[in-house]
Amino acid sequence: MADKTMVKGNEAMAEAAIRAGCRLYFGYPITPQSEFTEYMAKRLPEVGGSFLQSESEVSAVNMVYGAACTGRRVLTSTSGPGFSLMQEGMSYIAGAELPSVFVNVVRGGPGLGDIQPAQSDYFQATKGGGHGDYHAVVLAPGTIQEAVELVHDAFDIADKYRTPVIILADGMLGQMMEPVVFGEFRNLESLSDHLSWSLTGAKNREPHKVTSFNIDPYELEKMNMRYQEKYKKIIANEILYETSNMEDADFALVGFGTMGRILGSVIRRAREEGIKVGLFRPVTLWPFPYDALREAVADKKFVLDVEMSTGQMIEDVRLAVGDSLPVHFYGRTGGVVPNPDEVLRVLKERIEEVK
Amino acid sequence: MPTVKTFKPPKSLSGKEFTYCPGCQHGIVHRLIAEIIDELGIQERTIMVAPVGCSVFAYEFFDVDGTVAAHGRAPAVATGMKRSLKDSVVFTYQGDGDLAAIGTAEIVHAANRGEKITAIFINNAIYGMTGGQMAPTTLLGMKTSTSPYGRAAENDGYPIHVCELLKETGGVAYLERTTVNTPQEIRKTKKALKKAFTAQLEGLGFSLVEVLSTCPTNWGMSPVEATEWLEENMKKEYKVGLFVDKVGDEK
Ligand SMILES: Cc1ncc(C[n+]2csc(CCOP(=O)(O)OP(=O)(O)O)c2C)c(N)n1
Ligand code: SF4
Numbered sequence: 001m002a003d004k005t006m007v008k009g010n011e012a013m014a015e016a017a018i019r020a021g022c023r024l025y026f027g028y029p030i031t032p033q034s035e036f037t038e039y040m041a042k043r044l045p046e047v048g049g050s051f052l053q054s055e056s057e058v059s060a061v062n063m064v065y066g067a068a069c070t071g072r073r074v075l076t077s078t079s080g081p082g083f084s085l086m087q088e089g090m091s092y093i094a095g096a097e098l099p100s101v102f103v104n105v106v107r108g109g110p111g112l113g114d115i116q117p118a119q120s121d122y123f124q125a126t127k128g129g130g131h132g133d134y135h136a137v138v139l140a141p142g143t144i145q146e147a148v149e150l151v152h153d154a155f156d157i158a159d160k161y162r163t164p165v166i167i168l169a170d171g172m173l174g175q176m177m178e179p180v181v182f183g184e185f186r187n188l189e190s191l192s193d194h195l196s197w198s199l200t201g202a203k204n205r206e207p208h209k210v211t212s213f214n215i216d217p218y219e220l221e222k223m224n225m226r227y228q229e230k231y232k233k234i235i236a237n238e239i240l241y242e243t244s245n246m247e248d249a250d251f252a253l254v255g256f257g258t259m260g261r262i263l264g265s266v267i268r269r270a271r272e273e274g275i276k277v278g279l280f281r282p283v284t285l286w287p288f289p290y291d292a293l294r295e296a297v298a299d300k301k302f303v304l305d306v307e308m309s310t311g312q313m314i315e316d317v318r319l320a321v322g323d324s325l326p327v328h329f330y331g332r333t334g335g336v337v338p339n340p341d342e343v344l345r346v347l348k349e350r351i352e353e354v355k
Numbered sequence: 356m357p358t359v360k361t362f363k364p365p366k367s368l369s370g371k372e373f374t375y376c377p378g379c380q381h382g383i384v385h386r387l388i389a390e391i392i393d394e395l396g397i398q399e400r401t402i403m404v405a406p407v408g409c410s411v412f413a414y415e416f417f418d419v420d421g422t423v424a425a426h427g428r429a430p431a432v433a434t435g436m437k438r439s440l441k442d443s444v445v446f447t448y449q450g451d452g453d454l455a456a457i458g459t460a461e462i463v464h465a466a467n468r469g470e471k472i473t474a475i476f477i478n479n480a481i482y483g484m485t486g487g488q489m490a491p492t493t494l495l496g497m498k499t500s501t502s503p504y505g506r507a508a509e510n511d512g513y514p515i516h517v518c519e520l521l522k523e524t525g526g527v528a529y530l531e532r533t534t535v536n537t538p539q540e541i542r543k544t545k546k547a548l549k550k551a552f553t554a555q556l557e558g559l560g561f562s563l564v565e566v567l568s569t570c571p572t573n574w575g576m577s578p579v580e581a582t583e584w585l586e587e588n589m590k591k592e593y594k595v596g597l598f599v600d601k602v603g604d605e606k
Pocket of ligand 2 (some may be wrong): 479569
């Protein structure tokens with residue numbers, strides 16, 4: 001059995017990336033993720049990797065583009081304002097089909113906002129914050145242990161589908177400490193080399209060209225349709241979610257990431273008071289587990305979606321559930337994290353309405 | 356070193372037909388770069404980063420691995436490549452809008468870091484691809500579609516001098532401004548390009564060659580008038596010459 005170590009979320013994700021075979025990091029400091037960048041600065045040289053503090057997040061994402069062109073594992077991490085600056089580059093990366101991993105440790109917005117935890121970058125991450133018809137896979141860890149595992153999986157998904165993958169964390173996950181078990185170091189030789197398309201110098205082969213560009217609309221449409229075929233495969237194979245206490249529940253709570261764990265304590269308290277409530281926690285935010293959510297809540301009296309925003313995932317929850325049962329929302333925003341007491345109170349108020 | 360004059364295209368050009376207007380000097384510079392890649396024997400480890408601009412198809416014209424960066428971001432893309440593959444030879448090819456307006460931060464910091472890449476900078480004092488708008492390099496008084504009354508310093512600022520700006524950054528190993536109006540100047544540009552690539556190969560740091568270049572189409576001139584205009588106007592504003600050379604002389 002591997003040992004458990006107490007680690008801060010940001011550092012745990014960074015170590016997980018290195019163990020997953022990432023040897024290239026480009027990033028720009030921003031709270032609440034700076035420990036990620038600092039950890040990489042210290043750790044990457046120890047494992048023969050390359051760390052670079054870029055002049056901006058605009059540059060960071062384009063360095064990721066360049067490094068990903070060479071077929072090697074690469075990651076950048078940031079928070080909301082920096083993630084906004086990366087959106088042009090992400091669109092190019094999605095269009096050029098470059099495997100790469102992004103970590104957004106979300107803070108309160110819009111604008112400069114604050115440095116407290118938030119989930120208000122959900123739209124930006126899941127609906128494509130950049131221009132054009134594209135998606136990135138979005139993974140939302142609820143604990144540091146899960147973050148470590150998802151960072152590992154993120155690289156495999158990125159390689160398998162030649163796609164950007166986003167870890168959508170928040171300031172709480174980034175800053176808190178938890179005991180974690182790390183995976184083994186991946187053997188770099190075992191990783192996908194992408195030699196069939198990557199830019200490594202055209203030695204004994206025809207030159208490779210990697211672009212998101214085609215001036216002929218019919219050809220560009222074909223490229224877009226190819227992306228869509230890939231997205232269908234991702235939807236078919238990669239959806240992840242977790243349910244708890246749903247079997248006998250009368251009511252369903254829905255929340256992702258940090259909110260999911262807070263809803264866990266809401267459920268414990270509610271059940272102590274005899275309220276039968278369960279949890280549905282999407283882990284992939286894109287692709288969103290529409291079918292699984294619909295089935296899981298089909299026999300419930302209502303759904304209460306709780307977010308650290310004014311309501312973004314709620315749109316997908318409503319799409320999943322349709323008009324078959326009421327979908328309620330509760331959220332705090334600007335970096336305020338809903339506490340279990342207030343969520344329990346809201347839950348009881350909604351229950352009163354059904355009685 | 357004697358240069359053999361033949362009209363055989365260099366190996367490092369793909370043979371795809373250029374998309375440039377008649378009299379445009381982009382094509383001359385392409386050919387020179389390809390000849391240098393051949394002469395240095397680095398075709399198999401070269402990766403090129405095309406810009407957004409008239410030379411957006413440059414990645415197709417060179418017979419090497421290539422990509423197109425977002426507008427202005429080629430130095431960052433090249434940085435990512437070079438940091439990943441230290442033995443590769445990476446060059447960007449950029450216009451003046453790409454390099455000196457939207458991509459100013461990227462080029463300054465790549466230069467300052469001494470990133471071991473080579474940038475070929477085509478300064479034609481205008482935005483070619485989007486149809487003749489003002490560039491940061493547009494001359495004072497010069498009329499473009501977005502400076503219809505002529506570029507005025509109080510509104511638009513001054514023509515930007517990239518070599519003069521970059522020469523103060525610590526990481527630059529080779530920096531020269533040239534032209535390709537005459538056979539002698541073409542030969543000089545070729546020599547500069549060779550030194551720029553050599554700086555990279557020897558791991559000395561960042562290298563850039565700025566080529567003053569014509570855009571007959573958007574200057575509204577014939578190719579011959581354009582070379583004359585470049586001679587009389589651009590060369591006055593942008594002094595041709597060597598700014599930094601840490602390579603040392605050719606043996
Ligand atoms: C982010 C972004 N802004 C604007 C454009 C539009 N655009 C394409 S090329 C160009 C200017 C190119 O001029 P220059 O770099 O001087 O190259 P030239 O075409 O003259 O060779 C502009 C503004 C773009 N593609 N992307
Ligand atoms: S528009 Fe100008 S820069 Fe572009 S190809 Fe034509 S002449 Fe050359």
